Amino acid sequence: MSRSPKPRPKAKSAPREGRRLPADTMHFDDAGRVRALAGPGHENFAVLEAELGVRVEAPGGGQVVVMGEEARARTDAGRVLNALYARLGEGLLVDPAAVRAACLMSGDAPAEAxxxxxxxxxxxxxxxxxxxxxxxxxxxxxxxxxxxxxxxxxxxxxxxxxxxxxxxxxxxxxxxxxxxxxxxxxxxxxxxxxxxxxxxxxxxxxxxxxxxxxxxxxxxxxxxxxxxxxxxxxxxxxxxxxxxxxxxxxxxxxxxxxxxxxxxxxxxxxxxxxxxxxxxxxxxxxxxxxxxxxxxxxxxxxxxxxxxxxxxxxxxxxxxxxxxxxxxxxxxxxxxxxxxxxxx
The missing domain is CATH 3.40.50.300 (P-loop containing nucleotide triphosphate hydrolases)
Structure with missing residues (x-):
């Protein structure tokens, strides 16, 4: 009854700083939950960047900015961030392992059923x-x-x-x-x-x-x-x-x-x-x-x-x-x- 996860392309390295990149801005209601989403020292964001080839920043006020050349990568990152934010709302742990797992989840199903x-x-x-x-x-x-x-x-x-x-x-x-x-x-x-x-x-x-x-x-x-x-x-x-x-x-x-x-x-x-x-x-x-x-x-x-x-x-x-x-x-x-x- 087991099945293999949906294959995905090998992640590209995160874009370098110093040049303006296309960006999507996400707004969340709970700024404290966004801090937990980022993790200590933004370790969760670092994993997301490595997995999907984007840059992620949290300037404050519940905002999260996702930057990257490819619209598909930004969309995938947004899906993962929404799923992890909801996970925190359920009282569940979000750590680097949870971020990697969310990145593996297929995009056509919710990460946490x-x-x-x-x-x-x-x-x-x-x-x-x-x-x-x-x-x-x-x-x-x-x-x-x-x-x-x-x-x-x-x-x-x-x-x-x-x-x-x-x-x-x-x-x-x-x-x-x-x-x-x-x-x-x-x-x-x-x-x-x-x-x-x-x-x-x-x-x-x-x-x-x-x-x-x-x-x-x-x-x-x-x-x-x-x-x-x-x-x-x-x-x-x-x-x-x-x-x-x-x-x-x-x-x-x-x-x-x-x-x-x-x-x-x-x-x-x-x-x-x-x-x-x-x-x-x-x-x-x-x-x-x-x-x-x-x-x-x-x-x-x-x-x-x-x-x-x-x-x-x-x-x-x-x-x-x-x-x-x-x-x-x-x-x-x-x-x-x-x-x-x-x-x-």
Missing amino acids: LDTIIRVPRGASFAARTPGQGEYVRALKDDASFDMVFGVGPAGTGKTLLAVAQGASLLAQGAVERLVITRPAVEAGERLGFLPGDLTEKIDPYLLPIWDALRDALGQRLSDKFREEGRVEVAPLAFMRGRTLNRAFIVVDEAQNATIPQMRMVLTRLGEGSRMAVTGDPTQTDLRRGEPSGLAHALGILDAEPRIAIHRFTRADVVRHGLVARIVDAYERDDALTQGREGS
């Missing part, structure tokens, strides 16, 4: 930053069509954060009774005996990324409250055996590190009134050499199931740091070369 925003009551809001993320969020929210959603792809695509955010939203709304997040502790299984502390203290370091995502979604206070009440549970995959999880939203993270038997076990924990999101990157398995990944196996045999959605992210969906997408691309090229040499 309501069905691609996850709102957590008393917590944060999360908006899809790429078309691929938008499709993933729609699947996560579509309980009428899907009971299980797979989100697979490279690091930095938001697959875990968005799944945790959707679970946190449902929990805060009272739509589910529990949020259960689990991941294989591959290294923990090998080295737990050498770590200090009781079982919880040994396992906690492997679950820190999950607690980080929960704090992003719920905030520290609500995250701690739900944990104390037992409404949020974060545990290694092995702790799921023998259980039936009713009226819960379940997130299986780092699923590429589950073996086939482990994957079969956790997928069949789904109980009455529950939904599940499974995330992972099949190219980054930490299993022993020769051990097949349960995620890749599950994707192969469950692809045609009607109540299961499989969304595949690409490097175009990487929203961490601009460098991350290029790193992912470099490794994918190297993998292709390695496979070519092995096949010859």
